[in-house]
Each structure stands twice: as C-alpha cells, then as structure tokens.
Amino acid sequence: xxxxxxxxxxxxxxxxxxxxxxxxxxxxxxxxxxxxxxxxxxxxxxxxxxxxxxxxxxxxxxxxxxxxxxxxxxxxxxxxxxxxxxxxxxxxxxxxxxxxxxxxxxxxxxxxxxxxxxxxxxxxxxxxxxxxxxxxxxxxxxxxxxxxxxxxxxxxxxxxxxxxxxxxxxxxxxxxxxxxxxxxxxxxxxxxxxxxxxxxxxxxxxxxxxxxxxxxxxxxxxxxxxxxxxxxxxxxxxxxxxxxxxxxxxxxxxxxxxxxxxxxxxxxxxxxxxxxxxxxxxxxxxxxxxxxxxxxxxxxxxxxxxxxxxxxxxxxxxxxxxxxx
Ligand code: COA
Ligand code: MG
Numbered sequence: 351x352x353x354x355x356x357x358x359x360x361x362x363x364x365x366x367x368x369x370x371x372x373x374x375x376x377x378x379x380x381x382x383x384x385x386x387x388x389x390x391x392x393x394x395x396x397x398x399x400x401x402x403x404x405x406x407x408x409x410x411x412x413x414x415x416x417x418x419x420x421x422x423x424x425x426x427x428x429x430x431x432x433x434x435x436x437x438x439x440x441x442x443x444x445x446x447x448x449x450x451x452x453x454x455x456x457x458x459x460x461x462x463x464x465x466x467x468x469x470x471x472x473x474x475x476x477x478x479x480x481x482x483x484x485x486x487x488x489x490x491x492x493x494x495x496x497x498x499x500x501x502x503x504x505x506x507x508x509x510x511x512x513x514x515x516x517x518x519x520x521x522x523x524x525x526x527x528x529x530x531x532x533x534x535x536x537x538x539x540x541x542x543x544x545x546x547x548x549x550x551x552x553x554x555x556x557x558x559x560x561x562x563x564x565x566x567x568x569x570x571x572x573x574x575x576x577x578x579x580x581x582x583x584x585x586x587x588x589x590x591x592x593x594x595x596x597x598x599x600x601x602x603x604x605x606x607x608x609x610x611x612x613x614x615x616x617x618x619x620x621x622x623x624x625x626x627x628x629x630x631x632x633x634x635x636x637x638x639x640x641x642x643x644x645x646x647x648x649x650x651x652x653x654x655x656x657x658x659x660x661x662x663x664x665x666x667x668x669x670x671x672x673x674x675x
Contacts, residue, residue: 358571359510360485362422363387363674364602365618366611367513367575371396372405372425378412382419384611387602387675390424390487393438394456402434406441413446424452424487430463439467443474443484452510454487457518459494464505471508484508489577491515492522496559503570511573512563513604514595517580519559527555530580531591554594564599576600582607592617601667619675625668628661635661 368386370377372393381389391412397405409425412418425442428434442450455467464486471484486508490496496519503509516531527534538550560576567574576595579588588610592603596617603614631648635658638646645654 359573361670362510362573363670364422364511364573364575365671366602366605366614367424368605368608368611369396369426369578372409373397373401375408375412378416380608382417382421384608385615386421386605386611387615388422388424388452389418390426390452390454390604392426393434394426394428402428406438409442410445413442413449418449422451423449424454425450426454426456426489427467429457430455430466431457435467436470439470440474443471443480444478448480448482450484451482452485452487454489454513456489456515457492457495458488458490458502458505459492460498461502461505464488464502464509468506468508485510487511487513487575489513489515489518490559490563491518491577493519494522495519496562499563499566500569503566503572509570509572511575512567513575514556514560514563514577516556516577525555531556531578532581532584532587557598560595560600561598568599573602574600576603578604578606579610580606582610585609585613588613589617615675619671620664620668624664628664631657631661632665 364387366386367388367390368381368384369390369392370381372391373396378391391409393402393405393409413423425438427438439453453467453471455463458464467486474480475483486506488495488502488509488511490499490512491514495502499512503512519525520527526536533552534555535552537553537555539553541549541551564574576592579591581587592614595603600618602618603610605611605614631653634646634648635653635655638644645652647653
C-alpha cells in the first residue's frame, strides 16, 4: 500500500438510480414505490427549456410534502454553462428543508466547476442552518471531463460518486454512434480466416472511459456508477452491459425506466456464489497465515494476500447491501 491512506467517502447503497424528469411529477409516486436505491429528479436534459421553472417548483413542493421514505434523493441541476444552474441550486436548497441528499452536477470539466457549486451550497447551508450536508454526484460525460478527471475530484470534499454519461460523452468525442450505452455493429474485429471462416467479434466501445473512471474514482475513494442504457425494451442488453461494468468496478447503474430498477439491483447485488467463494478465500488464507504461509491453494488455484483484499471488498459491499436494502 502507498503511504497515502485511501479513505472511502460516505457509504451509500447505489445499485440503482432511477431518473425522473422534474417536469413529470405524476411519476414521483411510481418512482418511490420502485426498489430504486436512489431517485434522481432531473432539471437538466430530460426537461424542455419552457418547463424548467415549473419542474423546479414541482421538485420543491415534492421535497416539502412528498414522502420519499428512506430513499436517497438527488436532483440533477443544469450545467454551469447555462443560465439556469445557479438558480437551480439556490431555489431548491433555500426552499426545500433538509430532505435533499445529493446534487448531481452534469458535464464537469474542471475542478472549479465543483468548487463553484460547493461555494453556493456551503453559503446556503450556513445561511439556513441546514444540519444535513449535501453530497455531490458528478457526471463524467465530456472529453474535458475524462481528461481532467483526477483534478476535477479535488474541486470539492462533497463529491461522493462518479457517473458515466454515455450520450453526451459520445457527442463530445464525436463517436459515430447514437445508441445510448449500447453496442455498435461497426465496432467489431473481423478475425482472420479460421477453417475457411471469418467471424465478427463485437467489442465494447465504452470500455476505455468507464475503465478510466473506475480507476481514477477509486483512487479518490468514490462510488462509481454506470450511466444509462437507452433501450429500455431490451432487458437482456441492459443486463449484459451492467455485468460488464460491474466487472470493471462499477457498483450501480442508472435506470431511465422503472423496468430497469430490479435489473440493476440484481446485477449489483453480489451473487451468493461469489460471496460464498469470498468467505472460503478468507477462511483458507486465515489457516495459511496461521501456519506461517503467505500463499495457499483453494480449489487448485493460487490465493494470497491480494485475494484477501478482493474477498474483503465483496464482503463489505454485501454487508452494506444487507444493512440498507
Ligand atoms: N419514473 C417513474 N415512473 C415511470 C418512469 C420513470 N422514469 N418512466 C415511466 N414511468 C411509468 C409510466 O408513467 C407508466 O406508468 P403507468 O403504467 O402507471 O401508466 C409506466 O412507468 C410504464 O411506462 P412506459 O409507458 O413504458 O414509458 P413511457 O413511454 O411513459 O416513458 C420515458 C418512457 C423514457 C419517456 C420515461 O421512462 C422517462 O421519462 N424516463 C426518464 C428519462 C430521464 O429522466 N432521462 C434523463 C437521464 S438519461
Ligand atoms: Mg448528459
């Protein structure tokens, strides 16, 4: 381990994060009755310009009057390059008591983006003597955001999580695809001929940024959450995609439709077999260490101190799920 201690930010269950446009208050009830760990009410791209003010009013009244139960509640504000952003923060925070947990900041590009919102939030929290401190969720969804990520995270101590925004990222780096979070038939490898046949192997066009986000985000102790999968009529596609990002280190995924919530919860709840294996690794390594050995064999495979760290992550996440779901 490095001499620098790596602290994990506040733990929060974030397997599924259901998005609801702030302009559709009739959907709030359905969102609450879902199994989503987090509900994010949107003021940004799911809300048309002419509906922004009304959406904000809907959010304020819901945060005051609506029973969101124990769910974590977030709002996605408009970007810092708009004329809505500052009023989103001020109006919602000054008029909604203590219920809001998180603010999601889209299209972050430099640390000052986070610093600026932190400055506003801190002033308001102090002015209204708010007891609960707001946390930040950042969307990594531009070429600038992915390039400056390591620095961006130093912009505020409120940052809890990173989220990958597929559509905006694709637009920003000019990827030639319009399928939000999905595969692309042109992103393939054509194999050489084997026994007279050539095969097309589909590749994951999102691998690089998602992997970069998990690597950098974890270095700062943050939660890493996968973004949207646009085709909500394709549960198999959603599950396959979520499994890939789970393998890379994500611990949850957005749901843009209620039907995706249980799918996300299922993928991001560690399977019983994995938890059992983790416990077996810990047990086997304990006996190895008790007998003075640094490495051991479990089911014909090497395990060592790194396996213990992997297994401990699995157990810690499982305990979080058991305690909060
Ligand atoms: N939250 C809560 N309830 C939702 C919902 C959501 N995000 N999306 C749909 N529902 C409800 C519908 O009202 C409908 O309820 P009903 O059966 O009581 O009538 C039910 O779930 C089935 O919805 P369906 O008809 O399949 O979808 P739709 O055509 O009404 O809506 C979308 C499709 C994509 C427009 C809608 O899901 C949506 O607005 N999603 C969020 C988009 C968003 O916030 N994007 C920003 C982040 S990428
Ligand atoms: Mg976006």
